[in-house]
Amino acid sequence: MKTLYQTMSDYFKNNPMDWNYYLNELELPKNINAAKNFIKDFFTYGGKSYLIYDIIQECEPLRINHTLSVFFIGLLIKNSSYHELNIIDDNQNEIFEFSYLWFLVSLFHDMGYVQEKDWTYKFEYRKKSKNFQNRMRINNHSINKFNKYHNYNTYYDLGIIYPAPCYFKTNPIMPYRIANSKNNPRPNNRIIFNNGTIITRSIYPKSTIFNYLEYCKMNEEINHYDHGIVGGLWLYDSFVKNYYLSYISLNNPRIDFNDFYIKHLHFDTNQFSIFAYLADCIISHNIWFATDNETIELYEKCGLEQLIPPHAQPIQFDNNPLLFILALADTLEPIKTCSSLDIAPIDILNNIKCNFSDGCILLLFENVAMFTKMANKLNDLDSWLAINVQIYENDNKICINF
Secondary structure, rough: OHHHHHHHHHHHHHOHHHHHOOOOOOOOOOHHHHHHHHHHHHHHHOOHHOOOOOHHHHOOOOOOOOOHHHHHHHHHHHHHOOOOOOEEEEOOOEEHHHHHHHHHHHHHHHOHHHHHHHOOOHHHHHHHHHHHHHHHHHOOOOOOOOOOOOHHHHHHHOOOOOOOOOOOOOOOOOOOHOOOOOOOOOOOOEEEEOOOOEEEOOOOHHHHHHHHHHHHOOOOOOOOOOOOHHHHHHHHHHHEEEHHHHHHHHHOOOOOEEEEOEEEEEEEEEHHHHHHHHHHHHHOOOOOOOOOOOHHHHHHOOEEEEEEEEOOOOOOOOOOOOHHHHHHHHHHHHHHHHHHOOHHHHHHHHHHEEEEOOOOEEEEEOOOOHHHHHHHHHHHHHHEEEEEEEEEEHHHEEEEOO
16 A cells, blocks of 8 residues: 555646646645645635635644645545536536535635634734725725625624525625626525535524534633634635625626626636535534533533534535535544644655545554554544444554445
8 A cells, every 4th residue: 555645646646637626737745835835826726815815824834734635635535436526506507626616625624723823813804804895995886785694793703794604595795786686697596416415505504603603712621713613704705705806806897797707717606605515514524513411511501402413413425525525534634633743744644554445445554653643533433424433453554434
């Protein structure tokens, strides 16, 4: 078997069509600065540098290395087991390829960590929102005439103007007069994967998401906002702002707000059900269930009954493919888990031999301490993810079936 690092490198070199959505010249990063540039360049090529350019400067090296590793592990999971996995827009017959969905959700999934690291960062994000509002006013665009279910004051503390919707059906960024015009096409109302999976709303209602956000902030053992929820909210909020700023940059009111191009990049309001789904994957990827009596009692006090079994059920690929792959890749990623062992990230990847094939992941550890860390992390994971984990202590081996 090859090492995890060699497996990633080979995949990078041999399968560019599977991961390089914009087919631009990107090199496999060899240091932390190159890793940051890899992430920034990916978003820039997609006309979405607004989402990432300031946040990534605040990300610590561990998070950057972890994020890039998750990116490739998720691709290996998908490529070895599911092959073609795309979202189909049944309104316009447009296909959103996995490489597009995955770079957005995986490379942004931990950006909320800057808020956990430094609680004052929210003031920087508020400034960014204020600058956006000023740009909108200067260009005579209102931010207030939006569909009524978007109460952006709820998340003011984090600088959120546009919270991610729980239902993937109504176009949330269109001014109210446009959204209700006769000429406006019916927006996409569901997420349809080519494997037949259909998703119409977020996993959790807004009440659960907001209560979990408050639970993490007020719990003495946590004492900060959950990075997954923050990251998902920032992703969607930034998508909306980026769409408007891109339209404004054209400086031509005759161009259709619902469907336009900047160079070769397509902007379409029907894409926002996709963006809402991606945000929900990030929001949900770090929300944990209550499994012991003490936590169950606390969750009940906090209005988190949906996170208590049997109401809470393990995440399944058949029900939510992208979230499943994100959650599994994020959990399997070893750089973050083994960071306390004082081993260089590339050495961590080189100390693990691996095989990804047909719904089975085999990991063989040369370092006993790394094996122990990963085994402890993966133990009882099947209560949260629909997987089967087998740990072979005598062989320093872990097998995951899904």
